[in-house]
Amino acid sequence: MGFGGFHLLEIPAREAAYLLNRYLDAGGNYVETAAAYGNGESELKVGAALAHRRDEIFLATKCIARDKKGAAEQIDRSLQNLQTDRVDLLFMHAVGTGEQLGQILAPGGALEAAEEARAQGKIRFLGISMHGQPDTLIEGITRYPFDAVMATFNYFDRFNFPDLEGKLLPLARGKDLGLVLMKPLADGFLWRSAPVAFRYALSLPVSVVVTGMNTKEMLEADLAYVRDFQPMSAKEKEELFRSAPELGEYVCRQCDACLPCPKGVPIPEIFRLEGYYDRQMRDGKARDPAEYALRERLRFWYGGQERARQQYQDLPVKAAACIGCGECLPRCPYHLAIVEKLGIADYKLSGAKRYF
Ligand code: SF4
Numbered sequence: 001m002g003f004g005g006f007h008l009l010e011i012p013a014r015e016a017a018y019l020l021n022r023y024l025d026a027g028g029n030y031v032e033t034a035a036a037y038g039n040g041e042s043e044l045k046v047g048a049a050l051a052h053r054r055d056e057i058f059l060a061t062k063c064i065a066r067d068k069k070g071a072a073e074q075i076d077r078s079l080q081n082l083q084t085d086r087v088d089l090l091f092m093h094a095v096g097t098g099e100q101l102g103q104i105l106a107p108g109g110a111l112e113a114a115e116e117a118r119a120q121g122k123i124r125f126l127g128i129s130m131h132g133q134p135d136t137l138i139e140g141i142t143r144y145p146f147d148a149v150m151a152t153f154n155y156f157d158r159f160n161f162p163d164l165e166g167k168l169l170p171l172a173r174g175k176d177l178g179l180v181l182m183k184p185l186a187d188g189f190l191w192r193s194a195p196v197a198f199r200y201a202l203s204l205p206v207s208v209v210v211t212g213m214n215t216k217e218m219l220e221a222d223l224a225y226v227r228d229f230q231p232m233s234a235k236e237k238e239e240l241f242r243s244a245p246e247l248g249e250y251v252c253r254q255c256d257a258c259l260p261c262p263k264g265v266p267i268p269e270i271f272r273l274e275g276y277y278d279r280q281m282r283d284g285k286a287r288d289p290a291e292y293a294l295r296e297r298l299r300f301w302y303g304g305q306e307r308a309r310q311q312y313q314d315l316p317v318k319a320a321a322c323i324g325c326g327e328c329l330p331r332c333p334y335h336l337a338i339v340e341k342l343g344i345a346d347y348k349l350s351g352a353k354r355y356f
């Protein structure tokens with residue numbers, strides 16, 4: 001389990017230092033931060049807390065500059081903030097579009113600065129990271145010999161972005177890359193199910209599961225999940241996918257059992273696009289205020305709305321072709337109200353004013 005530095009922004013440096021040192025004392029050795037977290041604040045806290053224990057950790061940070069000059073400056077600033085002369089792993093941070101990937105790969109792009117820094121011993125390994133749908137990550141590790149890749153893996157988003165486990169994971173493993181899992185709790189959405197969410201994440205064939213921690217209680221609980229870890233069997237995973245309350249009777253498990261539709265409605269594909277759009281988080285059900293606020297905060301976290309709408313527009317058959325015959329309903333093992341959900345998905349993806 002790696003220590004993610006984003007949530008150190010929420011606590012004073014003294015508490016951050018306690019947590020980081022306790023993590024190391026308990027046997028942890030992977031600490032990760034980013035230049036962009038609080039414009040260097042997270043790096044400063046990590047540096048102040050762990051400079052005296054530099055040799056005990058594998059230290060990772062991230063560079064968000066896309067051009068060579070900006071990246072060179074940012075790398076040097078990160079080293080300063082972290083009070084060290086080298087980081088073990090530098091990620092190109094949040095490379096989410098083909099355009100951004102083109103910028104870092106181009107002559108005069110950020111990777112040139114990273115390569116020079118690596119030649120000077122300031123960096124040991126180079127990686128690439130982004131959130132959500134992994135098209136650009138897949139292209140990135142195909143076009144450039146990165147050492148590591150970081151992506152979102154958890155039992156909720158696996159159904160919103162099936163390419164994460166279906167394509168990115170086997171490709172990265174085939175290339176023998178370091179595979180860094182982030183967001184085992186789906187940005188906190190799975191907080192009520194933390195033990196099983198960690199168990200699921202730790203069972204994936206990845207190098208490290210990175211999680212943010214900002215209280216003693218959270219750190220001790222996470223350490224216990226790792227200490228008590230037993231890999232999940234395929235049967236246990238199936239059971240989790242069936243019974244997880246966050247998936248419920250709304251999130252499509254992409255099993256294709258509802259097909260074929262006599263009208264050719266590509267049901268799972270439409271729901272996959274709904275996943276890109278808002279992670280299938282708005283489901284037309286009344287919620288208590290805390291749950292509502294959490295969903296509203298997280299549903300557009302990955303910013304995939306425009307791309308989802310574009311891809312929906314390109315579908316030859318859309319939700320509107322459904323005549324409500326009900327043939328698909330008994331075939332869905334998860335009891336999804338497919339007809340109603342198609343209406344909600346269409347409302348999101350076509351920009352209709354209302355779905356009922
Ligand atoms: S209810 Fe709609 S989606 Fe389901 S089989 Fe009938 S036409 Fe197809």
Ligand code: SF4
Nearest residue numbers: 252253255256258332
């Ligand atoms: S059967 Fe249900 S869960 Fe499976 S793809 Fe169809 S709608 Fe999704």
